[in-house]
Amino acid sequence: MGRGAYALARVAVVVRAPAGWLWWPGLLAAGIGALVPGLTGRTAGLVAGAALFVGAALVVFMARRGRYAALARDASRAGKSVILQDRSVTLRIWRRAHRWWLLLAFLAAVASSGVLPAAGGLLMAGAALGLWGKARWLGRWEREHEALLWVRTESARRGGAAGKEVRGYVLTGTAAGDARSGGARAGATRGRAGGTRAGR
Numbered sequence: 373m374g375r376g377a378y379a380l381a382r383v384a385v386v387v388r389a390p391a392g393w394l395w396w397p398g399l400l401a402a403g404i405g406a407l408v409p410g411l412t413g414r415t416a417g418l419v420a421g422a423a424l425f426v427g428a429a430l431v432v433f434m435a436r437r438g439r440y441a442a443l444a445r446d447a448s449r450a451g452k453s454v455i456l457q458d459r460s461v462t463l464r465i466w467r468r469a470h471r472w473w474l475l476l477a478f479l480a481a482v483a484s485s486g487v488l489p490a491a492g493g494l495l496m497a498g499a500a501l502g503l504w505g506k507a508r509w510l511g512r513w514e515r516e517h518e519a520l521l522w523v524r525t526e527s528a529r530r531g532g533a534a535g536k537e538v539r540g541y542v543l544t545g546t547a548a549g550d551a552r553s554g555g556a557r558a559g560a561t562r563g564r565a566g567g568t569r570a571g572r
Contacts, residue, residue: 377453380522380542381462383440384514384555386533388507389466391500397478398496405485405493417489424491425498432502437509439534444513444521447541454542457525459551459558465529511554519543520553 402421410417467474481492514520522544527537552558 377455379455379457379525380450381457381525381528382459382549382551382555383444383521383523383528383533383541384507384510384553385459385462385551386466386523386528386555387503387510388555389463390470391503391507393467393470393474393500394477394496394503395500397474398481398493398498398500400493401478401481401485401496402490402493404482405488405490408485408489410485410489411487412489414489417485417487417491420488421491421494425494425501428495428498429502429505432499433505433509435502436534437506440506440510441513443534443538443541444510444517447519447521447543450522450542450544450548454522456522456544456549459549459555462525465525469529507556508554511552511556514546514553518546520546520548522549 405417405421406414408414412420477496481496484492510521520543522542523533523538524542527535527539530537532538546553550558
């Protein structure tokens, strides 16, 4: 993983980051779409949306699980010089990098209701559910192995927590960082500079 100081983000937090920004806009788009008759009618749109919701949740949950598992299995221990990025910082960076894509996805979901009412919004919400499920799956791995999984921030920023740029994960003890297992919020963050040293 290289020497010297570098920043790490929790793998579960990176996976979980898009979920809230897909869930609530997705439900809003579905609600707006349910008010539109559409070309196929509301009933057909809701039935198709329910199928898309379930399908998206399953596909997103299962996607690349083998790579996540392999990276976790081969993870190395973090040195004391690495900086652990706060959960809020990871979320903020992701939101800034993807805000226009999120807006376009929301507008596309609303517009799709002209054909299939509510279907596009339910697709977004299903993807969010799959991400939450995958983050919880990672959390179970962390609890079973009594360790937390981290990824270098520059690698995760370019291709996600299991992208091609990711060469390996890093392990710390369960007391590190400021998020619970699975990437959920765990009270106030540590450190004023957006991170803590792994050795603390």
